[in-house]
Amino acid sequence: MEARIKEFLALLIPFLGVHLGAATIILTRRRLSGSILARADPLLPWIRKPWPR
Secondary structure (H helix, E strand, C coil): CHHHHHHHHHHHHHHHHHHHHHHHHHHHHHHHHHHHHHHHCCHHHHHHCCCCC
């Protein structure tokens, strides 16, 4: 059972790390660059879009 939990955490932690990293980069980028560059950022409109169903 312990091995299964460790495997799960080994997969989960990098996944969460990537998402947290991306979120912080986007937020700090938006804060630092101001609204003009944030609007021009190609990733932000894609994230704001509703997910395709």
